[in-house]
Amino acid sequence: MNIALLGYGRMGKSIEKIAIDRNHHITLKISEPEDKFDFSNCDVAIDFSVPSAAVRNITKALDANIPVISGTTGWLEDYESIVDYCNKKNGTFLYASNFSLGVNIFFELNKVLSELMGGLNDYSVSMEEIHHTQKLDAPSGTAITLAEQIIDNTHYKNWTIEKPEANKIYINAKRIKDVPGTHEISYDSKIDSINIKHTAHNRQGFALGAVIAAEWIKDKKGVFTMKDVLNIG
Known part of the structure; x- marks a missing residue:
C-alpha cells in the first residue's frame, strides 16, 4: 500500500x-x-x-x-x-481523537462505567490527562472524547480546565516532558473512589x-x- x-x-x-x-x-x-x-x-x-x-x-x-x-x-x-x-x-x-487500540478499548470502558454511575449523584467525576510539552492543544482530543461520553450518560453538562464547577467535569490537563499520554478518570464520594486509567508507554x-x-x-x-x-x- x-x-x-x-x-x-x-x-x-x-x-x-x-x-x-x-x-x-x-x-x-x-x-x-x-x-x-x-x-x-x-x-x-x-x-x-x-x-x-x-x-x-x-x-x-x-x-x-x-x-x-x-x-x-x-x-x-x-x-x-x-x-x-x-x-x-x-x-x-x-x-479518531486517539488511534491507540488500547485507548479505544478504554473509551468503551469509560462509556460503560459512566452508564453505571449515571444515577449515583453522590459521586463527583474528574479527569487528569498528561501529555508531552510539545502537544499544542489542552485538553487533549482524547480527554474531550472521554468527557463527552460521561456527559452523555450523567447529569454533567460540560467540561472545564479552569477550576472545578458544579455540573462541569474538571479536566486537569498537565504537560510534562516525554510523557506520551496518560488519562485517568475518577469518581469520588465520601465513602469511596472508583478510578480507571490508561497509560501509554510510548508513541x-x-x-x-x-x-x-x-x-x-x-x-x-x-x-x-x-x-x-x-x-x-
Whole structure:
C-alpha cells in the first residue's frame, strides 16, 4: 500500500517506521503549507498535522478521491462540514481523537462505567490527562472524547480546565516532558473512589493504530471511526 503522510512531525515519523515494517511505502510527505499535493501514486492518506492545516489536508485528499484518516486534534469545529464534504464527494474519511487500540478499548470502558454511575449523584467525576510539552492543544482530543461520553450518560453538562464547577467535569490537563499520554478518570464520594486509567508507554501504539486503520479503510467508502475498525458495538 502506498501512503501519503500529511504532517511529518514526531507522529508522522513513527507512522513511517511502522508502515515500512509492515511492507507499505511512503510515497508522499507533506510537512509545509506550500508543499504540493500529488496523490497520483497514493492509496491512502494519513493526516497527523496541526489544527490549522487539518481541514486543508483532508479536503485535498478527498478532492483526489484518496481515503484519508486523521488523528489531528483541535480542529473539530469543522468536523461536520468535513463529513458533509466527504459524503458529497462520495469519499472516505475516518477521524479518531486517539488511534491507540488500547485507548479505544478504554473509551468503551469509560462509556460503560459512566452508564453505571449515571444515577449515583453522590459521586463527583474528574479527569487528569498528561501529555508531552510539545502537544499544542489542552485538553487533549482524547480527554474531550472521554468527557463527552460521561456527559452523555450523567447529569454533567460540560467540561472545564479552569477550576472545578458544579455540573462541569474538571479536566486537569498537565504537560510534562516525554510523557506520551496518560488519562485517568475518577469518581469520588465520601465513602469511596472508583478510578480507571490508561497509560501509554510510548508513541508506537498511536502509530500502529493509524496504520491498521489505513489498511482497513483502503477500499471502503463512507465516514468511519475506530469502532468500525475494531468492530466494537
